[in-house]
Amino acid sequence: MTTGELPTAQEQAGDLPESLRETLAGHYYTDPEIFRLEQEHIFEAGWFCAVLSADLAKPGQFETIQVGRESVLVTRGRDGAIKAFLNVCRHRGARLCTEEKGEVRRSFQCPYHAWTYSFDGALIAAPNLGAMEDIDRTQYGLHDVHIREWLGYVWLCLAEEPPSFEDTVVGDVNARLGTPDAIVGYQVADLKLGRRIEYDVKANWKQIVENFMECYHCATIHPELTEVLPEFADGLAAQYFVGHGAEFGEDVQGFTVDGSAGVEKLPGVSEEQDRRYYAITVRPQVFINLVPDHVVFHRMFPLTAERTLVRCDWLYLPDVVDSGADIDRSVELFHRVNQQDFDACERCQLAMDSRAYADGGVLVPSEHHISEFHDWVRERIG
């Protein structure tokens, strides 16, 4: 090959040295058709983490969430239970709620012809319904969506027959931590939201997953994080191992932007878990970070092939939040990590349609476990 020539696809597909493995090809990150397949076979087929349960504190509070190609209305019923429905009026298909979040007093009413639904999705009124005696109104309630609550979040599944929650969501957590007991002590469901930051990332959702899975980039783009977790300079993410927590540096007092002391420790965190950082990817759209005094919980909402909304929650003991304790330095650490990561993802996204990346790139040994994620995606979209 002379200078200036690009390698052909054939040359690239040839045997890679053992240290390297293939990535997905560039178009996997930009092609609307691939994104459509992912919406159908990944986001609409499995469990999707949608809402922090505590954000729906009262009956009638609601959020609308984009899951795959569907808008889903999530609310709390008068009986206190969370309910979720396709956000589509049964009459003529108008989107029932257009707001991202809010609270209704009595019912959900379509703004078009006023078909009116209770908090549990039943059709309770519609103009002239009384005159249409042949209509069985129980047949015209909103379409139900399966829900589960776990770790204080509402998880949705649009599939008619949802996959096992234990085998998929809980399974991903257990596989990373090595044991089902490891996350229990953090009592995630009992923690309280201390801060939420949203990031509108101009990158495909898979860029964000892949970035979160590896730490080859850590020493280059995460100076503050690497200061707190010195082993990250070796490039091996906590996710490279099973059950491994990255240890705080000797002089580090807490998981904060300057290594200063954090807030009150979560009482269930064990001695082995103390002064360590654990990271979990729950495919396809959740990242959970566990440190002794808080939990950082990311939800991703893939909007288009090249745009992903990330909601990041910092969760603390309720007493810590209620007391007004200073959490700025602990929020700032992962907020910087997020900004650094999402900048990197956007930088990659720019090149995904370049002919230089048409056949993709390579994964170095500390990134080889990302292949499992690529296989997982390919198995689902065919």
Place this chain on the structure above:
Amino acid sequence: MILVGELAGLPPGESVRVQGEVAIAVFNVDGELYAIDDTCSHQDASLSDGWLEGCAVECPLHAACFDLRTGQPSGPPAKKPVRTHAVSIEDGVIYVHESTRVTVGGAVAEEVG
């Protein structure tokens, strides 16, 4: 006289719709029973599906309110009243006595029957 049902079947805060000459809504407000025409005078919707607030019902469609004691609209967008009907209880069973409708020169007048 229209049979509504057992008093025990209509606890406080609940309503039921029965068929007279027209549909009638019966409400239990803290043990006190009221009956009014079921159809909102603003647009065809069933007031028995509405929301009880004290001695008023709010239409489920456009939130028009009616005073259950008088049938008068107490909140927009309804402007016309609905009829009220007498309610009696005999041996733990509820009955409604439907008001008669008299048409005078195209307008509907009412008298309690």
